[in-house]
Amino acid sequence: MTVTPELTANQANDPASVKATARRLLTELPGPRSRELETERRQHVTDAFGVTLPVFIDHAQDALLVDVDGNHLIDFASGIAVTSVGAANPKVAKRAAAQLERFTHTCFMVTEYSSFVEVCRWLNEHTPGDFEKRTALFTTGAEAVENAIKVARAATRRPNILVFDEAYHGRTQLTMAMTAKENPYRLNFGPLPGSVFRGPTAPAHTSPDGPGKALEQIEALLAENGAETFAAMVIEPIQGEGGFIVQAPGFLKGLREIATRHGIVLVIDEIQAGMGRTGTLFASEHDGIAGDITLTAKALGGGLPLSAATGRAELMNAVHTGGLGGTYAGNPVACEAALAVFEILEDGTLLENAVAIEAAVRHRLEPLVALDGVADVRGRGAMMAIEFSDASGPRKDLATTAAKAANAHGVLTLTCGTNGNIIRLLPPLGIEAGVLGEGLAVLEASIRSVLS
Numbered sequence: 001m002t003v004t005p006e007l008t009a010n011q012a013n014d015p016a017s018v019k020a021t022a023r024r025l026l027t028e029l030p031g032p033r034s035r036e037l038e039t040e041r042r043q044h045v046t047d048a049f050g051v052t053l054p055v056f057i058d059h060a061q062d063a064l065l066v067d068v069d070g071n072h073l074i075d076f077a078s079g080i081a082v083t084s085v086g087a088a089n090p091k092v093a094k095r096a097a098a099q100l101e102r103f104t105h106t107c108f109m110v111t112e113y114s115s116f117v118e119v120c121r122w123l124n125e126h127t128p129g130d131f132e133k134r135t136a137l138f139t140t141g142a143e144a145v146e147n148a149i150k151v152a153r154a155a156t157r158r159p160n161i162l163v164f165d166e167a168y169h170g171r172t173q174l175t176m177a178m179t180a181k182e183n184p185y186r187l188n189f190g191p192l193p194g195s196v197f198r199g200p201t202a203p204a205h206t207s208p209d210g211p212g213k214a215l216e217q218i219e220a221l222l223a224e225n226g227a228e229t230f231a232a233m234v235i236e237p238i239q240g241e242g243g244f245i246v247q248a249p250g251f252l253k254g255l256r257e258i259a260t261r262h263g264i265v266l267v268i269d270e271i272q273a274g275m276g277r278t279g280t281l282f283a284s285e286h287d288g289i290a291g292d293i294t295l296t297a298k299a300l301g302g303g304l305p306l307s308a309a310t311g312r313a314e315l316m317n318a319v320h321t322g323g324l325g326g327t328y329a330g331n332p333v334a335c336e337a338a339l340a341v342f343e344i345l346e347d348g349t350l351l352e353n354a355v356a357i358e359a360a361v362r363h364r365l366e367p368l369v370a371l372d373g374v375a376d377v378r379g380r381g382a383m384m385a386i387e388f389s390d391a392s393g394p395r396k397d398l399a400t401t402a403a404k405a406a407n408a409h410g411v412l413t414l415t416c417g418t419n420g421n422i423i424r425l426l427p428p429l430g431i432e433a434g435v436l437g438e439g440l441a442v443l444e445a446s447i448r449s450v451l452s
């Protein structure tokens with residue numbers, strides 16, 4: 001069976017050349033065509049890739065994904081916080097398509113193109129920090145993290161890295177060592193690179209007394225291992241995979257002070273929380289701090305692979321010429337897509353929308369916290385989560401069953417958290433109020449059905 005003719009045949013008789021404006025289920029999920037394709041997938045693709053919902057997508061429209069059976073799914077995942085401007089944004093498509101016609105690639109280390117420079121300029125101007133900056137572009141988030149460590153080590157000539165509980169920084173060897181959760185990210189993949197230390201955090205929802213104790217423990221950890229041996233501290237301003245953890249007020253400021261005091265490079269990993277997701281361009285703005293290096297990826301390229309490390313000019317220029325790079329680093333099609341994302345974000349509408357999304361999610365889901373099994377609703381902007389636990393501890397079973405029920409009803413939701421007991425919501429920032437409301441109603445019903 002070849003896949004392409006089937007898709008084409010489907011597109012020909014797909015009544016959803018009709019505009020997708022609401023959830024629509026024509027079949028059960030996954031539908032018959034998705035199930036056929038899944039059989040092919042199992043024969044050709046490694047089983048090591050997991051999948052949230054084995055449905056094959058044909059096209060997207062705003063916050064709706066249209067599958068090969070003609071079902072319209074409400075997208076509360078955005079491909080893990082990537083398609084914040086929508087998975088089929090016409091402005092992104094237009095700029096990327098025009099670039100595809102001009103040229104696809106030169107390698108910026110061979111000959112240059114101005115879109116690369118323009119992306120760097122925008123990030124220098126818009127990332128937190130009132131100091132002179134330089135940016136390096138890469139392809140994936142993990143690559144941005146890896147390169148920030150290269151920069152910090154070269155600039156400080158120190159080996160060690162401090163990361164934190166519940167951290168997620170990627171799947172490469174070094175970023176795997178920086179990531180906290182063993183299964184699935186690190187299991188069986190050791191030995192992992194060394195010189196990585198892990199400190200505590202002060203999650204707002206479990207730290208009624210504030211960040212003081214965690215900050216003291218971090219100081220103690222640095223003292224014990226020699227603060228002067230640490231090149232970098234890396235922190236997500238709101239932790240993503242680890243459970244959508246917002247830190248207690250003052251924690252990030254405290255880290256900023258500790259880093260400055262010891263000459264440690266503070267790297268803020270905004271890969272999931274940045275680019276407008278939380279209602280400000282960067283999540284660290286909520287805490288009034290600036291990293292010495294700020295990392296972006298995911299939503300940066302509007303769905304095309306692009307990542308960046310933006311930092312103090314003297315740090316970013318401390319690496320010898322030729323020391324950073326990558327064949328595809330800052331690909332020109334991805335750079336054009338990013339420039340479209342900047343244009344879309346700059347009028348502020350999507351940032352306001354992110355704030356409205358938070359209000360709608362809180363309005364709908366916060367009343368559930370009164371029910372046994374639901375512990376917390378938290379997050380910022382369009383990065384919201386609901387945590388399941390009770391007297392017996394974390395309830396992964398409830399999170400998984402409720403998310404599966406929502407998925408089966410055409411609302412694509414993801415789980416997260418070290419204990420897997422959290423459902424996270426990452427809708428495209430432009431999701432219409434009606435679609436958001438319908439998605440939340442389905443999610444609420446799914447949650448209530450597993451609690452009763």
Ligand SMILES: *Cc1c(COP(=O)(O)O)cnc(C)c1O
Binds near residue numbers: 139143297
């Ligand atoms: C996704 C993510 C990464 C890794 O990005 P990839 O593009 O998957 O390599 C790093 N840090 C955070 C906070 C992330 O959410």
